[in-house]
Amino acid sequence: MPVESHWRIPELHGDETNVDRWVRIKREALVLGVKKSLTTRVNGRSADFIAPSTANGCAMACAYCYVPRRKGYSNPITVFANIEKILAHVQRHVAKQGVKPEPNQCDPRSWVYDVGENSDCSVDAEVSGNVDDLVALFRGLPTAKASFATKHVNRRLLTLDPQGRTRVRFSLMPARVAKLLDIRTSPVPDRLAAIDDFVAAGYEVHVNLSPVVVHEGWLPLWAELLDQLGDATSAATKAQLQAEVIFLTHEENLHRVNLGWHPKAEDLLWRPAMQETKRSQSGGLNVRYRSGDKARYVQQLLELIAERAPYLDVRYAF
Known part of the structure; x- marks a missing residue:
């Protein structure tokens, strides 16, 4: 079914009555598109740069996901077919940067490019070869790394031979909450x-402790998760493991849809x-934990990490 834009598909987007088909749409719809605007943006927190997306949307349905807020509250996978142009753009951008002049929180030596801002690359790799091509590209770029966060274990990625040039960030939260x-x-x-398997396959592996949801009894659940992380990982994995800590931000319209x-x-x-x-910058009404309380929550979790997982270097927490 040809459409003008993956942002404006009448049967999918812009109609909150689709809430009755929220998960069904993800099972039934796949959008193929051409990404027209290729831009790389500065980030500086999780990565140095945000690369152009090779996909948008997800087959998973996390209740707090920010992507559907910008897509009319329907969020199936869109795969962009002009992967060669996207790869060429990224390669040119990396070449322009040259050698990274000094370490920062993103990486001590390499420029880090987030390649999965609006999707989950592990899921994308189930439906297209775009992620394979990204891993292959960065394998040959000695001054840069790819990076993406994931909540999906796709063991086919273990065959891609990243040679340390792709960082996988497994998102974690207590299993009961997840x-x-x-x-x-x-x-x-x-x-x-x-985690250990991905390290053995040549990936750099970090963890995203996110989103951190504060509720009655939340800290003991995180203590249990940190103990499980320690039990699940080898000494070699722990030696390279780092973390990002991100507390929950929610949004009013998504709240209404979720209801x-x-x-x-x-x-x-x-x-x-x-x-x-x-x-928000786009005009939406976001909610987050009250600033004074949030600072206390962040400190409590950081102290818990230092106690239960002292090997885990926290790159940033907010």
Whole structure:
């Protein structure tokens, strides 16, 4: 079915009544497109740069995901077919940077490019060869690394021979919370069990402790998860393991949509007594934990990491 834009598909986007088909759409719809605007943006937090997306959307259905907020509250996978042009753009951008002049929190030696800002590359690799091509590209770029976060264990990626030039960031949260919020993802024990295997296959592996959801009894659950992480990983893995810590940000319209298909998730995500509002750059109304309280939560979790996982270097926490 030809359409003008993957942002404006009448049967999928711009209609919040699609809430009744929220997960079904992900099973039934696949959008193939050509990415027209190829830009690489400065990031500086998780990565030095955000590369042009080779996909947008996801077959998973995490209740807090930010991507559908910008897509009319329907979020199937869009795969971009002009991968050669995207790869050429990235290669030119890397060449322009030259050698990284000094270490930063992204990496001590290499420029880091996030290649999965609007999708999960492990899922994308189930439906196209774009991720294979990205891994192959960065394998030959000695001054740069690819990076992506994932909640899906795709063991086919173990065959791609990244040679240390691709960083996989496994997203983790306590399994009891993930069962409620991380819909259609790989179970947390499966993610933990995959970490050593990905390191052995030549990936650099980090963990994203995110989103951190504060609720009654949250710290003991995180202590249990940190113990599980330690039990699941070898000394070689621990020696290269680093973490990003990201506390929950939620959004008013997504809250309303979630009430239509997964209201139990909102019992944890939407806590007005604990949260304050902030208008996003796109005009949406976001909620986050009250600033003074959030600083205390961050400190509590960092102290817990230092106690239960002293090998884990936290690159940033917010």
